[in-house]
Structure formats: structure tokens, C-alpha cells
Amino acid sequence: GGRPAAPSPSGGTSGTSLSGRTIALVGYGNGNPWGAYFNKVFTERLAPTGVKIGDMTTMDPGTQVQKFNQAVAQKPDLIVVSILDTTAMAVPIKKAGAAGVPVLVFDGPPDPSVADAVMSVLSDNEKLGEYAAQNIIEGLKAQGRDSGDIIVLTGTKSMLVTQHRMKGFNKVLATAPQYKVVDEQDANWDPQLSGTIAQQLLAKHGKDGVQAAYGMADYMALPIIQAAKQAGFTIGGKDGLIVTSSNCFKAGIDSIKAGELYGTATEDPGTIAEQTADYVVRYLTGKNPPRSETVQEERVTAANVGEFAEQCSHA
Amino acid sequence: MTGQMTGQMIGRMTRRVIGRMIGRSWGRPEHAMPAISLLLVLAAFACSPLLSGRPLEAFDVYNASQGFAQLGLLALAIGITMIAGEFDLSVAGTYALGGMLAVQTGAHSPVMGVLAAVAAGAAVGAVQGGLIARLRVPSLPVTLATYIALLGLTYTMSGGLSVTYANADATLWVDQQIAGVLSPRSLLTLVAFLLAAVVLGGTKLGRELRAIGGDRRASRVAGVGVDRRIVGIFTLSGTLAALGGALLGYSYASANPDPGLQPLILAIVAALLGGVSLAGGRGAPLGLLAGTLSVALLAQIVAVTALPDFSTQLLYAALLAVIVAVESPGLRQAIERLRARRTGSTAMTPSQGGRP
Amino acid sequence: MTAETGAVAADGSARRWPPRVVTAGLAVILLALLLIPAVTTPRFLTLDNARAILASAAFVGITSVGATMVMIAGSGVSLATSQIATVVAMFFLGTQHLGLGAALLIALAAGVALNAFQGAVIGYWKADPIVLTIAGGFAIGGAATWFSGGTTVYPGARGFEVLNATPLGLPLAVYVLLAVTVVVEWTLRRTTAGRQMYLVGENRAAARAAGLPVGRVTVLAWAVSGACVALTGVFLASFTTSATVTLGGTLTLDAIAAVLVGGTAISGGHGSAVRTLGGAVLISVISDVLLLRGYSTGVQILVKGVLVLTVVLVVHVRSGRGRR
């Protein structure tokens, strides 16, 4: 099913009153669609409870440290944070611990040195990487290929998210040794850069040299498809290029429906926002939720795209 | 009534103190701009509890001073080159390089890391200064190219990954609270500003710096060793930027190969608010200090009042728009033209006195 | 001691080579230095790769050709380019339901208007372009985040797909790049306005005293540049099929780098659109060679920086001393 297995959020929040309690949201800024939709859903979910949310969102890692410190100083009942620079946030998190302010991390994992000091609602990035590899293997096998060369355009390599996705991807791909990665480039979560690099890699390996491509997010996979089309590749179908991605946006869903993108996976902001909001309510009402929860991720392909169309349409 | 009067008195006194601090004349933009912006932002800061519903604490000031430390050395570096009529975009690259070097080489001895960073920054600055002075190239394209190259260098050094700094002692030390509102990092930054103020205000270097920015050729003819000074200025800006980056790296316990253009742009905003003009020849370290404090406090106000992030951008845009308006000669002329057109018709009546 | 009589001395004769010859010579040497590693790179000399190089030069190239005009007219650089491209892309995708033509017009109008406004403040008020465009970047970026709430803009219709077409195997953007280059170069060389841009860029005070329309010329240069940025924004939007506030990416500095590698002087009065095209392609070739040879992103950026530095210095030294 398309819903996460975590406790249903709809029941959890509506009745409880948390007025007088405060939380600080040190999340991704609204300058990023993922963050914008997360913030929207998160705020809307918690609005009925009357909890006061301080907006400390930003997209700049330096500013984030400062805003986090600010949040600690304001001693809210809980700091909800999504981390931009994993190591840079380690010390501030320690300081929050020393000041006795609880911290809830969502989306990407914290630095291992503070992993035990925080609560977390994490995307399952390894799973997302595994799904991408499954998509590719499934697609290539369906075309009846017994060999295949793959190019990979990753998100910013310095981020744990990227590293975890690659870990899962490589793990699954190792089960099908006939398919192998011939090029892996850092495209910095940048659509334009993804397009440029894809153009060059496709030219480098030629039409027979690439059978599949993995763009780490939908907005990176779509430029690969464009570049491939312009380079004269056929996309999908019986013998075309298999392109997959690993977190879903509306554009990706449309592309799957159009038969171009082979598949993607969830990690949609709405689901995480709901689960995080729910976690906040459970925590503040003393229900002692588990220290760490993982959002259940789903693989999306043409077979089940209808189920996820709504869920993935917000960013 | 009395409140209003004490308010006025306090206003007058701060004005006098700050006026003396920043310079003697109020009429000149290099004095008025930083003073007014700092006063405005301080007032807004003092009023921020009205929005946040929470009294200001020492920690708010501490956090602002951390913001000041993050920006200060960069603003000082770019500000000094701007006074000299140059524009050192590469400080953003030196800043990144300084952080990367300090974190990579300073694992055991933080001092060694800082020294390595500072030496590299100075070397990069000296080479650029040498090129710019000897070949008389405009600094913008040269420093832009250096910025791109340095970015590539930090990328190569770290394989594009953020690098973690494991020396937790250093991290805790640079950010420990001093007197509740300062930290070694912000103190060092403050000292750098004061040192610059003393040196530039008390020796002939300050005069020469502004002369070089005001009229390069004339300074040369007057006997100023312009080329040597320019090499010195770029070396200094590289050093300061690298030091800033190193301290930031320690503070974050990590170094990012690409901190982006944001720090650079904020440093430029701070310098402009500090009364420096891009045309050169104008400004002083204390003005830069006021400008940097303004930017740091502004960021803190946004944090304290939990305003959305984009409102900071709009605020900066508004501040810069004021600077553009104050500084553009054409606007002044347009106003003069308008006034002349208005009085022009009355002046048509004959027999008005001939005094100019 | 250069005796006037012994003019055949090696160093003496080198000095007497006309600058054009020396510049051409240097360009040949530079190209040789680049091309030798290039042609020895496996798979470099393929049609597919040439196509990829042109295609990857197209987006930045279109913007940089426009930026050349701004630089020639003496307004230096715009630091608000990527924000404008982003906003244009949003307008373009957001108005797809009105039809491709209408959306294109709206997008172009937005780019021209935003840039021309800045050009007007610079041309008529003599504002500093760097300060002004930093302010403009903040204002446009902030407003875009505010109004879009940070969400992605998706097209309401698929009309834009036409722009991803590849007639004769080359992306449409490449043809547009060539067309824009020809138009801008022709405007600069053959029209009154273009000549006036060179004059205003060479000496603004003199142009003003001579009664040349400094303000109008500056606005025109910025407007043309705005149209180019808008075209880049439109192609970017079509290529990525959705637009967020970070779509512009590193366009600002990439465009400036291409203009500088083309040998246009930042102080104004000199430069050409064709050479900027060369600069954009050169940067593309280099990153392609490095990519093919397996160098990392860092090395690619590093080499780009060094290339920009070299060209800036060579061009400067060749064109005589600085102006200060």
C-alpha cells in the first residue's frame, strides 16, 4: 500500500491540545520544494493541537547552525531539525543535549557521534537506493538483455543521504553482476548540471555504451531523459534506455505515466511530514515513541504508479 | 514627556559617541551610513521582543556575535580591498580553502592548521596582488577566476566531500562563551577590526590605502609605493579570509568544499553598509565593523522573531536599494534637475539679483 | 638599449609585430595546447561528442552572448542573472496553459523587463551595477520564494516539448545560440546603437558630453541581455520540465566566465559576441575532455578557473595597459 506503516496520523493529532507547548522547526527552507511542502504539511498537521512552531528554516548550512543555536537558547519543548551539513550540526546537537533540549531529526540521519543523543524519523535512503537498482535490473531483464552498462548521477557526494543511497544501490546491483556501472558523477542535486553531464556521458559511451541510467532524484533523472532524447536515444520500451530515480516528484510520476521514466521511489515530503508531526504529538503527550522511526519507502513503477500519483504530486 | 526627553538625550549621546568613534564629520556617507544602519538595526533588535514575545537574553547577543564572527573577517578582507579601489571576489574561495586546510592539517594541532590556512591564504593573495599590481589588470576578472580555481582546488582536496574535524576540544574552545556574549572566535574578529582601525588610523598606511583607492595614478605620482601596497592589501585580504574560514571550520567541526556565494555577498553587503564605496577611496575599519554588526544583528533579528528566510533577502534588497539611491550620482542630478525645472519658471521673471 | 638602427634584433622585431598577429598567434598556441590533449582523448573526435559539447555550451552560451553586450556597453556584469532565469522559467511553465506562443512572449517580456529596469537605473542614474544587481538578485530571489512558497512550478500543458526538438540531430538551443550570436554581433558592428554601446563603454562621460543617449543605449544593452537570459530560462525550463527557485544554479558566474574567456574586457568598450561564443564552447570542450579522461568535478572547475585567469591576463596584456 501507499501509506506508511507507522501509526495512522489522522487519528493522532486532532483531538489533543498542546497549547502552551513550543517547538522550533529548524528545517529545510521554503526555497526548496521538498522543504516547502514538508513545512506546509507539518504546520497544517500540528495547527489543530495549538502547539506553537518557531520557523527557523533555511537552506544555508552556516545559517542553520546559528539558527539551531538560537533555537536551543529559546528552550522549546522540542527542536525538530533536518540536517544540511551533518558534521557541522554535531556539536550544536551536543550542546542541545547539554542544555536539556530534546532534538528530533527528520529525513536524513545525524552524525553517528550524536545518533544516540537524538530522536529521529528518517527516510530509508538505503532502501531508496535498493529500489533504484531493482528498477534497473527489472527493466533490463524485461528487455531480455544479459549485459548492460549503467551511468549514475548522484546528489551531492558529501551528504550522507547520497552515500546511503549509493550503498543500497550497489548492494542490490551486486546481485546482478551482468549489469555494471560505467560512470558515476556528482551532479550536486542540480538539474541543469545533470543535463550537461548526461549529454557528455552519453556522448562518451555512445548509443551502444549505455543501457540504463540512475538519476538520484526525479528532477535529475528527467534531464537525463531529455539529454538522451536529444542525443538520439530511444527511451524505455523494448530496447530503449532504462532511466530510474529514487525520490518522487510530480514530474517523475508524469514521466512514468508517459512511459519514459522506468521507476522511482517515494520519500515524498508529505508522508514524512505527517509521520514527523505525529511523532511530535506522541512525544509531547508523553506516549514515549521509539527513539528512531523509519519511514517506509515504496518502489514506484508503471505497474503501481496510480497508487502513488497523489502522494507524489506535491513537490 | 520625560521619557521622550531622556530618549532624545540618549539619542544625542549615542550619536555623539558613535560619531566620535566613527569619525568627526556626520555629513559624509562613510560616517553616516554605518552609524545610521547600526542604530536602526540596534533599535530593531531592541524592539524584537515585541514580535517574538520573549525578552532578549544574553544568549541572543552571543548568537549575534557568533554571526558577526562568521562574517567579520571576510567583510574586513573585502572591505579593505574595496577601500583601495579593488574588489577581491576570491576571498570566498580563500575562505573555503582556509577552512579545508585547517580542518585537514589541524587535526592534532589546531594552531598548525590555522597557520597552514593563513599561509595558503597569504600566498594566494600575494600572487593575485602581484598580478594585479604589475600588469595593472582590473581585479574583478582576476579574482573571479581565482575564486573558480580555488573552488576547484577545495573540491579536489576533499573529493567533493565535506571533511569532518575530529578535534572536539578545538571546536568547543573557539565557541566557548566569554562574558556571556563573546567567544574566542568573535573576540579575535573584534580584535582584528580594532587592530586594523588603529593601524590605518594612526599611521600613514590608512592615508595611502584611501589614496590608492581614490586616485591610483595620482598616488603613484605623489610617491606612494602603489604596487607594493596592492600586493600587501591582497595578501592581507587572503590572510584574513583564510583565517575566517579556518575558525569557521573549527567551529563547525567540518569544512565544506563549496560554501557558495552567500558568505561573499553578505560580506559585500556588510562592507557597503559600512560606508565603503565600490569606487574606492572611502571607508574605515570602524565603519566596516558597524556594517558587519548590522548584518549580523539583522540575521539575528530574523532568527529571534522566526521570520521566514526570504524576508532576510528582501531586507537586504531594501538596504542595498537605499545604498544605490544614496550613492548614484545620477539620482542626485535627477532631483536637482527636477528642482531646477520647478524654479525655472519663476526664474524667468526678469530683474533678479545677479548673485550666484 | 634598443638602438633604433638595429631593428632586426630578435626582441626588437617581436615588438613590432602588429597586435592582431600576436593575439592570433597566442590564440593558436592556446588552442593547440588544448586540442592536443583533446584529440588524443579516446572518443573525443566523434560526432556524438561534438554534438554533446555544443549542446552543453548552449544554455550558458545564450546568456553569455547577451552579457557580452552589457559588458561592452560599460555596465560590467550582472549578478542577478540566475535569479532572473529562474523567474522566467517559472513564468514560462506557469503560463503553458495559455499556449506556447503566449508563454514564450510572457517569459521574454519578464526577462527583458527585469533586466531593462536594472539597466535603466544604471544608465540613467549611474548606479553601480554590482551593488544594484546584488540587490536585484536578493529582491527577485526573495520575491520568487515568497510568491511560489517554494513549491515547484509544473507546466499545465506540454507545448514546450517543441523546444526540446533536435532538428538535424542538434538541440534547438544550439541553433538559437548561433542565431543569437549572429544577431548580437551584427547589432554591435553594424547598427548605430551597437556603435554607441562601444562608445559609451569606452568613455561614458565623453559620451554624455557629446550628447549620445547614454541612458537609452544602456537600457537597450540590458534589455537584449535580458532577452538572452529569458531564452536560457525557457530552454532550462523545457529541459527540466519543472522549475524551482534554485533552477538558475551557477548560471551567473558561468556566463561571466564565458564572456571573459571570450576576451571581452570588463572595463567596457571592447569585445565581440562571436568570441564569447568561442569562450563558451572552449569551456565546454575543456570540461568535456576532462570528463572523458576521468577527472573529477573538482579538477574540471580548477582548470576552468585557470583558463579564465590566463585569458584575462593575456587579453589584458595584449590590449595595452590598464586604465587606472
Place this chain on the structure above:
Amino acid sequence: MSQPERGGPLLRVEGLAHAFNGVPAVQQVSFTVGAGQIHGLCGHNGAGKSTVVKMLSGQLAPDRGRIVIGGETVELRGRQAAQRAGVALVDQELSVVPALTVLDNMLLGDLGVPFVNRRRAAAARCRRILDDLGLERIDPDQPLSALGIGERQLVEIAKALGQNARLVILDEPTATFSDAESRHVFAAIRRVAATGCSVVFVSHRLAEVLDLCDVVTVLRDGRDVATGPAAGLTVDELITRMLGETSHRPSAARGPAQDPAHALRIENLRVPGRLGGFTLTAPAGRVHALAGQLGSGASDVLRALAGLHPGATGTAELRGRPVPLRDPVRAARGGVAFVSGDRKSEGLFLGKPSAWNLVATRLPALGRAGVLRPGHERRAARALAERSGLPGERLDDPVGTLSGGNQQKVFVGRCLENADVLALLLDEPTRGVDVGGRAAIHRLLRQAADSGLVVIFASTELEELLELGDVIVTMRDGRMVGRHEGDVDGALLMRDMTGGAEHA
């Protein structure tokens, strides 16, 4: 440092030579200057005076020859080395920094000033030096940008004279001065010379050279052609030596006044702080001269008419059509062409070919529908070059590589034979132009007037005013003082311009 024996040469220059990119500017120059002597350097534009000065002051290294100061051969690598050798300089180009205060400017680059500021002592010394030059009105703490050009130049001279140098070099220091200001400066120079300091003085104002200097060296084409005592020389003799032949003075042919409808009528023109209520009717066909010292408002009349004073008010009419004020573009469209006194920064496009410069203001007329026609453009440029006496083969060279005289010909030529130009306004049309170039430019202006243009020029030079002006309007303190037509006495003009305080 060994003092030279009394009266012996302090400076000896032997066989100095310098070439720019292989083109010789100075080929063979030798002369000596005694201690306490004021030594004049004369020569037409491009003779190499400034190049010699630059070598003496350490800005250029000689290719050949040597410089001996106080008995020692010196190698002056840079301005600082020259200062250490005791050489102070007033450069041909104004070299003070507007961004600094007067005091800071006086201290800037002076080797005698300590590294750490000592404000009080410095201020006192500065005050004394300024007072010496009759500059009691200038406050050392004023920013220099608050002063006019003439006062800035005075500050630079004060700085050089106050540096305790052994040798003071002044390259055209008085080009922007009124005669009264010049007299103050000359007195100060004589005082400095009386202390045993040697002075090298460069000027195109030959009368003042003869008046001030003890000895004069004449340069021609980079060689010294004559050195001798100034006493007994006349201006005409000097000119003969400079040019190698007697100079030709154009006959002052007064053209007939044309139809009064073809006139420029200026009524009650004001510029706040500079010009109060100026009224004049200037018919076409006559050359009108505005005579006034710096700050008299003479050049402000021209600048205001050209639209360069945004605060100007009043009315102006050209051939019955109003000339819009406050906007240079509309002024140009109204038929006004302006030749600024500052050729370099407000006149020419130095990096562009002469041809481009010649046609810069008539591009719309040369093109069709905004598109240039290269053939038309080329022909127009050729015609203009011929008309203004510019060698045709220089058309494609950047105008910045021409000599000053030729640059000025391009500048004036740009305004000629243009159907759109009805009035030609020139500010100091021959500033820094040699005698030959000057005659050529005067001829051009006369022809322009004869062809039916309104010609008005502003000048501070008496000789030029008398030579060229059919009607001379004297100005002082932003007001018109007198209007002279026909024969006029130079002394009378001088009185008008200086307020009668000085006896000319």
C-alpha cells in the same frame, strides 16, 4: 650628501634619451641647473618636455644618458627613489586625491612624514605652507573634493614647494590659473629658489616663462636646440627657436554679422552656486569669447547650454527654437555641440580609431533606419579629417596615440560639417596645444563661424581671446562684467576679469 659648491650646478643632465615602443620621444637632451636657479623648459607639444620631466622625477628610466644631482650620478628607479634624491614634482596632470583631505594630500607620499601620524605638528606645518601661497581660505581638514580645480592645483604646488627638496620640477603648473593666482605661485617659487633650491619650470605660456626663469632651454623633437639666459629674450624669439621658423598669426578677419535671426539668445541663465543670471545674444558668423578666470562662470555658461548642469535654469533660444537645458541629449538634438576643456576624460574615446571619434556624434545621419553604412561612414570620416587637417593615414589609429594637437583637431573636427550643429561651444579650445596646432584650430573655428555657425568659446588666455574673439564678454564671480567689440585693450580685459584689484 655632498653639497655642491655655491652657484655650481645642482642638476646636470647629459645626453638623455627615451623611446616609447621604439618611437623616440627624447633623443639627446643636456642642460644644467644651478643651485637656486629657476630653469625654464620650452618646446611645442610633443617636443619631449614632459618625458624629460618624467625621467628626472623617476617615472621613466632613461634609455641613454645620465642624471647628476649634487655631483652624484643617480639612478632614479621610481618616484620614491627620486624623492630620496631630493626631487619634488608637480606633474603635468593634476595629481592630488580628491577623496583625501587637504592635509592628507600634503602628507601623501612625502618621505619626510613619519610612519606614525603626528597630526598636530603636521597640521601646523601645512597651515604655514598654505599661508605662504596666499591660501588662507583653505582649511587643511577640508576634503579636497570640496575645492575647485584651480585650488586643487594650488594645493599640489604647495605640497611640492613644502617638501624641503633640492630640486622642484613644475610641469605646466599654471595651465589652469588666473594671472593673479600665477603671481602668487611665482612669488612662492622665487622664495623657494632663494633658499638654494633649484627649480625646473615647464610652461606653454611663454611670457611667464621669460618673466620667471633665469635660464631657458628650448626643446625641439626630443633634442635641446638652445639654452640661454631668459633676460633679453622676447616671446617671438623664443617661438622662433621652438618652431625653427617664425610663427604665423592668423589675421583677425571679422566676418559680417549674419541675419540676427540666426542667433543664440541666452536669457537669465543660472547655475546655483556658479552662475547668476547670464544674458547674451550671440549672432551667427561672429566668434564670441567668454573671458574669465577659473571659477568666473565662463565655462559654466557653456556647460549649462550643453545640458551638463542639471541645476541650470533660464532660457536659451537657437534660431528661434528653444534649447532644452539640463539634458545633454536634448541639447545636442537642439543643435548645440560642446567641446569640453577636459579632452581626455570628457572628450574623446581614446581607445577607438580617429575615424570612429570623428563620426561619433552623427551616427544616426550616417546610417539608415539605425543600420550603419560603412561606405558613408568612411567618406564622412575622410572628409572631416581633411577638413580639420588630420593626416588621413592616422584615421584607423586609436585617437589616444595621436599627439595632443591632433587629438584636439579630432575633437573639434567632430563638430564640423554637421547639418545638425547650429552652435559650437568650446571650453579652452587650445589647452595644452602647441603653437602650430593652435593656429590650425583657430582657423577651423573662424571657418565654422564664416559658414554660419554660432561660435562661443571660453578661455583664460588673454592672447587667445584677443586673437580669436570678435566679441569678447568678460566674466567674474558668475556674472558678466563687460562686452567688448572691435579694438580692445588687453589691460582693460584683464581688469574686468580680475576685478581691477590687480594692475595688468
